[in-house]
Amino acid sequence: MKINCVIIDDEPFAQExxxxxxxxxxxxxxxxxCGNVFEAIEILQNNEIDLLFSDVxxxxxxxIDFIRSLKTPPFVIFITAHPNFAIDGFELDAVDYLVKPASFDRFLKSVNKVLKVIKEKPSVKNPVSESLFVKEGHKLQRIRFDEIFYIEGMRDYVKIMIKDRMIVTHMTMKRIExxxxxxxxxxxxxxYIVRISAIKSINGNMVEIYDFQEKLPIGKQYKDNLFSTFGLTDL
Structure with missing residues (x-):
């Protein structure tokens, strides 16, 4: 398997x-x-590209504006000297957000995420793979992944918070994860499990979620992974 990729960065050293x-x-x-997005547009129009490594x-x-303009963007890993754009990047469902100069180990970890998703992706696009079914009362309720803001565990039940309402179902956190x-x-x-692109801000040991007033706590053993996902260091 080969993953076709393109670099977009105006700094020659970063490209190298x-x-x-x-x-x-x-x-x-x-x-x-590519040294700019205009070069990249031509490449994307004439080639099947799976992954973009893009500066901000x-x-x-x-x-970020360039990726937002694409109708069907490939996987994106942002690599930039500006960590304050991380939230914007993940709103676009970027795979990762690396801060320059990114180490090879950190780079490889990001790329392996893409490889894993591509390997697991069905050869024929199946809408069910973009959602899950949970039992709600006497029916099976389908929930798209992009509808979920966060999930809260309550012993043998979970609360699934979507924009319009809360769904409670008999399921363990391990099973839904x-x-x-x-x-x-x-x-x-x-x-707590949260959709990465639903994170609005991180303040100390709390996370703010778009469209919700509640702030969710970050556990000590999960904090490093959360900050690593956004390419951040502890505040």
Whole structure:
């Protein structure tokens, strides 16, 4: 399996560093290294690209606005010197957000996330794979993954918080976590799982979720993984 990828970065040194990392990973195929988004547009139009490594702050159009403009963007890993854009990046369902200069180990961890998702992706797109069914009362309720804001565990039950209401179902946290795509959800602590792109802010040991007033606590053993996901260091 080969993952076709493109680099978008206006800094030659950053391009060379990422190119060197890509050369070390057998399943990555570098199609092009672009100095701006206009070069990348042409590459995307003429090639099947699976993965973009994109800087954020670039002349004329920044990386986040560029990805937002794409109708069907490939997987995206942002690599930038500006960690304050991390939340914006994950709103676009970016696979990861790395802060320059990213180490090879950190780079490899991000790329392996993409490989895992591609391997697990059905050859024919199946809408069921983008959702899960849970028992609610006497019926099976289908919930799309992108509807879920967060999940709270209550012994043998879970509360699934979607925008319009709360769904309570008889299920353990372990069982529902196994059904969620790892690239989209993260464990905050024993009792909470949150959709990564639903995180609005991180303040100390609390996470604020879009459209909800509640702030969710971050467990000590999960904090490093949360900050690593956003390419951040502890505040």
């Amino acid at each position: 560093l990422i190119e060197g990392y890509i050369q070390k990973i057998p399943y990555l195929n570098l199609v092009a290294s 702050q670039m002349p004329e159009i920044n990386g 196994d059904q969620l795509p790892k690239a989209q959800f993260i464990r905050l602590q024993k009792s």
